[in-house]
Amino acid sequence: MNDPAARVRIFDTSLRDGEQSPGCSMTAAQKLRFAHALAELGVDALEAGFPASSDADRDAVRAIAREVRGSTVVTLxxxxxxxxxxxxxxxxGAAHPRIHVFISTSPLHREHKLGLxxxxxxxxxxxxxxxxxRLVDDVEFSAEDALRTEPEFLAEICSAAIAAGATTLNIPDTVGYTTPSEIRALFEYLRAHVRDAEKAVFSAHCHNDLGLAVANSLAAIEGGARQVECTINGIGERAGNCALEELVMALRVRSHYYGAHTRIDSRRLVPTSRLLSRITGMAVQRNKAVVGQNAFAHESGIHQHGMLKHRGTYEIMRPEDVGWSQSQMVMGRHSGRAALADRLQALGFQLEEASLNRTFAAFKALAEKKREVFDADLEALVLGSDAVAHRGWRLSRLHVSTGAGDGDTLPTASVQLLGADGATVSEAAVGDGPVHALFAALARATGIALDVDSYQVSSVTTGDDAQGQAQVIARVDGVEVTGSGTSTDILEASAHAWLDIANRQSRARAPAVRRQAAIA
Ligand SMILES: CC(=O)SCCNC(=O)CCNC(=O)[C@H](O)C(C)(C)COP(=O)(O)OP(=O)(O)OC[C@H]1O[C@@H](n2cnc3c(N)ncnc32)[C@H](O)[C@@H]1OP(=O)(O)O
Ligand SMILES: CC(C)C(=O)C(=O)O
Structure with missing residues (x-):
């Protein structure tokens, strides 16, 4: 597998082809930040932009070329x-500059687009x-719309490009038209018919119009491609490009089949995917392979039961290897007893069989009404909702003010909480933003410091008065705990979600009381 011939170079074009797609434009500062993240991820080459397209893109490329090290910087x-x-x-200023020149080669593009x-x-x-x-040593040539070009003309133009000094020959499926067996055969044909083929690296650049970009790129590797052009989260023109995270993990998980490897640090895939979503505002669909929220989440009882016995039953890669902290067992309508008992045990409840059966019946009834059953719901089922509601901090007042820029408004939150003993406590804090300030004020008021892993807000109803659901995930004694809160005010929902976890943390650290309550 470590045969150097089977090393596949990863060429990321999120900052060029990806950025070209609607909704994905980035500022120069955002492009620079993301270029650093790509270099850390270990991409061999990153396409930083198309300098002739605008002054802003030229400036972004300049900054990337000056600052980013570890990857070849390419421009189109x-x-x-x-x-x-x-x-x-x-x-x-780039340590390893590459110029990428392209021209359309297919009859359709020659006649109708270029008139040549x-x-x-x-x-x-x-x-x-x-x-x-003449300007740089590393030159890539792309035959745009190669997959709809006459193969013998493609071989001729690729031979000419090598003779003129091209070091990489890119064969783009510009409109996502090809199929795996077709593109594999084309790469085999080109490697056999291009003059001095061994002097250049063959590269695939597949679009996803038929949802085949990753499959086609893998087939191109089988045909001899040793560079694949791809993007994080598969962003790119129309339906996007080959998704980097999917291609890299396919090569890794099926390394014996493909006999190929990359130098990507796969643990950085999820953080890099999240950074791109944050920068562009383009969310990743839940069921997206590798980096989607559901990629390692299991809700159905039969799968959860299997996972608890051996994770290999339903997972072909480890979530930790791509940057998730762990697999997620989602408690819902399809869950079974094994997962319920396991989750309750993680929350500190060890139930007898009869008690588990009773709780399971109540859980199923609740799951019919709610899409997802959270830890707080499970606790309420075991302890009784009154016991849960009255044992812990409750929010009685909340005020948050915020602002941006050089004015004098610092994001500030003040809270008043009602304790389990009936006493009230008030605190205030400033933060980097309103939510940060709010969580800091709650931490001061309760004296509980939460190790928050993630935070998100989604709408659970529609319309102007939609209810927002806040979800906070924090680590409590090494276990991931999810807290949720719902309100028409998303800051109030966020405070409830934070307190949900803080209260559970306090209860989890009072085991004698918990056991008693569970048995009662
Ligand atoms: C498949 C791909 O992803 S290709 C990359 C696509 N990316 C982009 O287009 C983003 C950047 N593009 C831009 O900012 C602009 O299109 C610019 C600045 C490059 C050009 O703008 P304009 O001069 O206004 O031209 P316009 O975009 O209208 O048309 C493209 C021109 O390039 C020509 N052209 C297209 N591809 C090529 C090529 N590979 N080589 C030479 N000429 C080409 C077209 O024939 C057309 O020429 P014409 O103006 O003589 O008719
Ligand atoms: C410029 C080339 C590589 C391209 O983006 C395409 O053909 O899709």
């Missing part, structure tokens, strides 16, 4: 002198590669 150019010169100028003959396209390609090669 049409076969236009001005585009190529703009690339070279933006790449000054085969010979003219060939000439332009040679001009582009030659000019780029």
């Amino acid at each position: 150019a049409r076969c236009h002198e001005g585009d190529i010169d703009a690339c070279a100028s933006a790449l000054e 003959s085969r010979e003219q396209v060939l000439e332009r390609a040679i001009m582009g590669v030659t000019r780029a090669r």
Whole structure:
């Protein structure tokens, strides 16, 4: 598997093809931040932008070229002198610069888009590669719409590109039209028919219009591709590009099948995916492979029972290996007794069989009404809702003020809580934002410091008066605990979610009382 011939280079184009897609534009500062994250992830090359497209993109590429180390920095150019010169100028300062020149080769694009003959396209390609090669040592050539190009013309233009100095030959499926067996055969054909093929690295760049981008990229590797162009979360033109996280994990999980490897640090996949979502505001769908919220979540009883016996029954990779903290057992309508008993035990309840059966019946009834049953609901089932409600802190007043910029408003929160003994306590705190300030005020008031792993707010009803549900996940004694709160005011919902965990943490540390309550 460590045969160097089977090393697949990962070329990330989130900052170019990804950024081109609607809803994904980034500022220069955001692009720079994300480029650092890509270098940390271990991508071999990162395509930073298209300098001729705007001053802002040129400036972003410049900053990336100057600052980011560890990955080749690539910029895109049409076969236009001005585009190529703009690339070279933006790449000054890069440790490993690459210019990527492209031109359409398919009959459809030649005739209708460029209005050029085969010979003219060939000439332009040679001009582009030659000019780029005078400016940098590392030049990539792409035959846009290669998968709808006559194979013999593709071989001819690739041979000419190598002769002009191209070091990477990229074969894009620009419109996501190909199939796995077709693209594999094309790579095999090109490697056999391109002159001096061994002097260049063959690369695949697959779009996802038919949902085949990852499958096609893997097939291209089988056909001899040793670079794959992809994007984090699969962002990109239309239906996107090959998703980096999926491709990398397919090569890793099926390493014996593909006999190929990358140098990606897979534990950084989830953090990098989240960073991109935060920057672009483009959420990842829950069921997205590897980085989606459901990728390691199990709700159905038969799967949960299997997972508790051996995680390999329903997981083909470890969540820790891609950057999640652990698998998630979601308690809902489809869950069974084994998962319920396990979750209750993690919450500190060891129930006798009869008591477990009673709780299970009540749990199923509740799950019919609620989409997801949270830890607080389970506690209420075991202890009785009154016992839970009255044992812990309750929010009685809340005020949050916030602002941004250079004005004098610092995000500030003040809270008043009612304790289990009936006493009230008031506290205030400032923070980096309103939620940060709120959580700091709650920590001061309760004297409980929570190790918050994640926080999110979603709407549970629709309309102007929609109820927001806040969910906080924190680690309590090494166990991940989820707290939730619902209100039409999302800050109030957030305070309830935080207190939900804090109260459970206090109760979990009073085991004698818990056992008594559970048995009663
Ligand atoms: C498959 C891909 O992802 S390709 C990359 C796509 N990315 C982008 O287009 C984002 C950046 N693009 C831009 O900012 C603009 O399109 C610019 C600045 C590059 C060009 O803008 P304009 O000069 O206004 O041209 P416009 O976008 O309308 O048309 C593209 C021109 O490039 C030509 N062209 C397209 N591809 C190539 C190529 N590879 N080599 C040479 N010329 C090309 C077209 O024939 C057309 O030429 P024309 O103006 O003589 O008709
Ligand atoms: C410029 C090339 C590589 C491209 O993005 C495509 O063909 O999809």
